[in-house]
Amino acid sequence: MEMRNVTEADYVRVISVIDDWWGGRMMSDLLQRLFFIHFQETSFVIEEKGTIIGFLIGFPSQTLPKVGYIHFVGIHPKARKEGYARILYEAFFEKVRELGCEKIECITSPVNKGSVAFHKRIGFKIKRGTTSVNGLQIYQNYDGPGKDRVLFEKELS
């Protein structure tokens, strides 16, 4: 396993598999090439024998310089539950802490129960949304009509 910063060339390798990784959900619209060009210092990929098995795209906020924002994280379906996501998050935490961040923010879709559980497990708190569904705080229409999201935050210690 090798972890390194993303490059623009990684984009083509990731975008061609991403909808499959999400079980057919249309995720590729959310992941534009710009993220692989302009935020390389705080974004990471993990390769195993030359294949990308995970990646994280994040950046320090330009408006809120103490906030690190994680935009997108993907793990190959065959490499899940092996700790790779945690390794990527920790690499991001360490890097943005060096850059002055004190807090991490990210969001996920309410249908992604695995993602909600993962974020809680690694110490994220769920922020207040606009409604509660089965005890889960959800921010309705957060990313446009019908695009509800769960909002996470974590203080860096």
Next chain:
Amino acid sequence: MEMRNVTEADYVRVISVIDDWWGGRMMSDLLQRLFFIHFQETSFVIEEKGTIIGFLIGFPSQTLPKVGYIHFVGIHPKARKEGYARILYEAFFEKVRELGCEKIECITSPVNKGSVAFHKRIGFKIKRGTTSVNGLQIYQNYDGPGKDRVLFEKELS
């Protein structure tokens, strides 16, 4: 007419009209709330009598600090050809020049002939793509499968 920096509250106002502004093209997936939270200093809206008639989302690249990247620009259909887009671009040029940028980059969809013409008119050059269609350089699958783009760049003088 009043121009100011974007706020997060502008997101809801913009996202609810954006597909209409584009004549029904599904643009809202490209414009996520994160851009209205983390890049406020270099993003602008123009209001007229309390209505948003135009906006620009852009930021200095974190990887390439001399490059300012314009992600998204929208003008209300009833306010087109009145120079508002040029006003927004010039505000962005001025702001990122202060921040040390020497070059601007942005992209558009090849179907958006008005956008291609506009960028040429205000001094952008079209970068080499992967193919040429009717004399226009197009980068195929730039933002994922089927998402061809025209790439622009402009040196700030």
